[in-house]
Amino acid sequence: MGILWVLVPLALALSGIAVVAYVWAWRNRQFEDMETPAYRVLFEDGEATRRGPRANGEVDKAKGHEARG
Amino acid sequence: MPAVQPITQPNATDTGTCRHCGERLVSQQVDFCCPGCALVHDLIHQRGWHEYYRLRALADGKPNQNKNNDLPSFAYLGTEVYYDKHCGRRDGLYQGTWYLEGLHCAACVWLVEKLVQNCRGVVNSELYFGSGKLVLFFEAGADLEELARLIAAAGYQVGLQPRVGGEESRDLLRLGISGALAGNIMLMSLPFYTGLEQGGFALLFAWVAFTLTLPLLFYGAAPFFKRAWLAVRLLQLNLDIPIVIGLMSAFVLSTVSLLQGHVHGLYFDSMGMLVFFLLTGRYVQNMGVQRALRETQRLLAAMPQLVSCREGDTWVEKPVEVLKRGDQLRFRAGDLVPVDGILDSDEGLFNLHVVSGEADPVTIKRGGRVLAGSVNLASVVEIILESGVDQSQFARFQEKSQQFNRKKQQQPIAEAAARWFLPAALSAALLGFVLWYPSSPAKAFSVALTVLIVVCPCALALAEPTARAWGLSRAAQAGLWIKRPEVFEQVPRVKQVVFDKTGVITEGLPTLLETHWFHPNQHWLKAAICELEQAGHHPLANMFLSAWQAERGPVPTFKSVTAVKAIPGVGVRGEIDGREVVVCSLAALPQFAERESCLATASDLAAGLAPGRSATAAVVNGRLAALFTLVDALGEEVPEAMKQLEKRGLVRTILSGDRQDVVDQLTGMLALDQGLGERKPEQKLAYIEGCRNQGCLMVGDGLNDMGALAAADVGVTHALGTGAALEFADVVLRRRDLTGIDSLFDLADRVKAATRRGLALSLGYNTVAVALSLAGLIGPLIAAVLMPLSSLSVIAVSAWTLRQRSR
Numbered sequence: 001m002g003i004l005w006v007l008v009p010l011a012l013a014l015s016g017i018a019v020v021a022y023v024w025a026w027r028n029r030q031f032e033d034m035e036t037p038a039y040r041v042l043f044e045d046g047e048a049t050r051r052g053p054r055a056n057g058e059v060d061k062a063k064g065h066e067a068r069g
Numbered sequence: 070m071p072a073v074q075p076i077t078q079p080n081a082t083d084t085g086t087c088r089h090c091g092e093r094l095v096s097q098q099v100d101f102c103c104p105g106c107a108l109v110h111d112l113i114h115q116r117g118w119h120e121y122y123r124l125r126a127l128a129d130g131k132p133n134q135n136k137n138n139d140l141p142s143f144a145y146l147g148t149e150v151y152y153d154k155h156c157g158r159r160d161g162l163y164q165g166t167w168y169l170e171g172l173h174c175a176a177c178v179w180l181v182e183k184l185v186q187n188c189r190g191v192v193n194s195e196l197y198f199g200s201g202k203l204v205l206f207f208e209a210g211a212d213l214e215e216l217a218r219l220i221a222a223a224g225y226q227v228g229l230q231p232r233v234g235g236e237e238s239r240d241l242l243r244l245g246i247s248g249a250l251a252g253n254i255m256l257m258s259l260p261f262y263t264g265l266e267q268g269g270f271a272l273l274f275a276w277v278a279f280t281l282t283l284p285l286l287f288y289g290a291a292p293f294f295k296r297a298w299l300a301v302r303l304l305q306l307n308l309d310i311p312i313v314i315g316l317m318s319a320f321v322l323s324t325v326s327l328l329q330g331h332v333h334g335l336y337f338d339s340m341g342m343l344v345f346f347l348l349t350g351r352y353v354q355n356m357g358v359q360r361a362l363r364e365t366q367r368l369l370a371a372m373p374q375l376v377s378c379r380e381g382d383t384w385v386e387k388p389v390e391v392l393k394r395g396d397q398l399r400f401r402a403g404d405l406v407p408v409d410g411i412l413d414s415d416e417g418l419f420n421l422h423v424v425s426g427e428a429d430p431v432t433i434k435r436g437g438r439v440l441a442g443s444v445n446l447a448s449v450v451e452i453i454l455e456s457g458v459d460q461s462q463f464a465r466f467q468e469k470s471q472q473f474n475r476k477k478q479q480q481p482i483a484e485a486a487a488r489w490f491l492p493a494a495l496s497a498a499l500l501g502f503v504l505w506y507p508s509s510p511a512k513a514f515s516v517a518l519t520v521l522i523v524v525c526p527c528a529l530a531l532a533e534p535t536a537r538a539w540g541l542s543r544a545a546q547a548g549l550w551i552k553r554p555e556v557f558e559q560v561p562r563v564k565q566v567v568f569d570k571t572g573v574i575t576e577g578l579p580t581l582l583e584t585h586w587f588h589p590n591q592h593w594l595k596a597a598i599c600e601l602e603q604a605g606h607h608p609l610a611n612m613f614l615s616a617w618q619a620e621r622g623p624v625p626t627f628k629s630v631t632a633v634k635a636i637p638g639v640g641v642r643g644e645i646d647g648r649e650v651v652v653c654s655l656a657a658l659p660q661f662a663e664r665e666s667c668l669a670t671a672s673d674l675a676a677g678l679a680p681g682r683s684a685t686a687a688v689v690n691g692r693l694a695a696l697f698t699l700v701d702a703l704g705e706e707v708p709e710a711m712k713q714l715e716k717r718g719l720v721r722t723i724l725s726g727d728r729q730d731v732v733d734q735l736t737g738m739l740a741l742d743q744g745l746g747e748r749k750p751e752q753k754l755a756y757i758e759g760c761r762n763q764g765c766l767m768v769g770d771g772l773n774d775m776g777a778l779a780a781a782d783v784g785v786t787h788a789l790g791t792g793a794a795l796e797f798a799d800v801v802l803r804r805r806d807l808t809g810i811d812s813l814f815d816l817a818d819r820v821k822a823a824t825r826r827g828l829a830l831s832l833g834y835n836t837v838a839v840a841l842s843l844a845g846l847i848g849p850l851i852a853a854v855l856m857p858l859s860s861l862s863v864i865a866v867s868a869w870t871l872r873q874r875s876r
Contacts, residue, residue: 004270008277012253019249026242036198039175042124 109223118183125176143217145373150388155229162192167203168370170226180223188216200363228370244348247289251341254281258338271332278337279327290316290344311491316340318521346860350534354554357541361550365801369792396454400445410452412437417450419443425726425773442772448635469776494524501843516845523838523852531860532827536867540820543871547812548803556799559782560817562764566714569769570725574707579699581616588694597645598652598687600630651688661688671696710807711739717814724753726773753777770794823870827863834859
């Protein structure tokens, strides 16, 4: 039963990781738009130029220029 | 890029369909059914974007069409005011949000994103299909005007958010984290349910559960604490107070027993479930409200237009925000006047429908006041700005209406249950303690705790939010957007329904009722009238065009259309192929026509006109050519809707700015209870204020209804209403279909029934459970198991009630 001293913290750590992942996803605005990505699947390869939601509102400048060129 | 597939881009010569939308072509049309389609096809074709047609076929999408050839001006996007007022700054880039109307499939998303990517100066973008929101990140000087023009030309409406701001909601984050915490607390408590009572592991599990409860209580349950504190400060009772008392007592008692080294009598898991269920209920309810708000926001989105303002000898286009008192402004026919001003031209013809409710155009002479919201109908007019934009009558009225809306929100939701529930619960716990104390103090403590846990008003608090959440989702399905869930509570108390006339009961636009032809060539005359009306921007142009568009066929070509002039208050005249054609009111007929017999016919017609109808005449070369009777037609479903409301025993009143005789006639025709005409916006507001809190539902759509909508217990408008009406209404009907009001009543009744059943269930549960715990028959453990079960049963009952009756 001594193994519980390891398993309980391990279980907590695992759920901690899940919570961190959830917070990351929320911050990344993964839950904001549940519809558009479904349509984007239909685009030709190489046409899917949208960069997807950006981390913390950062703007990916380089890619933006690429897409415009 | 693959070769263009034949099915996706029909070839016009083989199939005779439009190359853009695939509609069958009428003879003489080549390749395209309308100029709109040709424009969109060109736009796509020139750039080699055939991918659009492939995606459209794949997604089975409808074609986007630009039926409206008059694109609004997007010059506003290039002004400093746009950058200042509508854009945020982030990392050296500007961020602006547009709302697009008309996205229907993957191809639309693709096309808009393509257009955005090809715009100079736009670095990044996000397009949200569901809400039609397009977020742009751009450098200063980006060519937004061109981008908006292209998107609009492709058949989508582009608008700006009416107001900037709106905090990002953290509810989902809180819900997810609380869920994770509650689940883990439950897991850590499981051993106690299965009989683990002592030893090191028991303490390990108990302390872990305690640690997990801390963030749950102080982060997850924070909204309840905040609202309970607010209620305490305002000396009110709401359902958050018993929740907080329940949570705090469970927490304190569990912590005390944990510190004493006991592992029985811990209620961390029950607290976790309570918080999680409550947050879920509120989240679902908010989602419905958010959806309604989003829809109305999209309807409110519009592109601000620039106003031509005199600067020295030239006219400069300026945003409304920078105009000053005394500025001289110029408006073309069809322009909306956005400010209050004094007319500086000899005469002007304005449509005041949204300002005063008057359906007929009004002539204003030099020096007369033109109010914000008027539409210039005739020729170019000049107006001198009378006051700053913020002080226009409209702005003042808007401010007043906002006060009403705020008051409405502060109205305490009738939480009658909370008012007696809280004292009852506390005294029951106290009673248990007192009853058991003489025999055993420890038992007394346990009984009091059990009572506190079983009465913890989880189910009670959930009954109303869940019923409302279900109601909101049903409402959305039925084409009603409800912006305030409290509406469900107020609607069943409504005794009087007040209607605006123009635009609500009637279409707000004249339609052709009868025609008398005196001219031999009807076809030529119809085409000529259409031509003349269009060229002269006459108020009746749309009516004639829509009535005859079908038979007019391919646009006829006249050799010459000259000397077209709109005569305010009279009509429009011009020379078509050398013949003088005039469309004028009956009163002005003698000026243009000669033959006496015709004039007699005309005056007979005028004499026999029923109220609410008017007549107009067409004259060719001085001879009466045709007479038309016009009527502002009733909405199709109006009589049906009125009957439904009558069945409900409601008082139905018309409150209109239009003439009393017109109102009387309508009141008689629809057998309504009351018809009040010639009411100015302030009078409408005063009338509604008089019936406030006596169950008054107002249906309106114009600027003139804004105050009344805000003041009424329930304000209803439809999606075609003006921005002001949409902003202040509580309920928005997706279509102008007044039978929606009956659905609203029906829905509110069902929500009420569901709430009642939920409350009855949870009160019944509480009574039985309290009795059992007072008798000492159940312990805290069973109480903790029963509590989530009762919440679930409340959710099930309200879902069942709303579902069952809707079939």
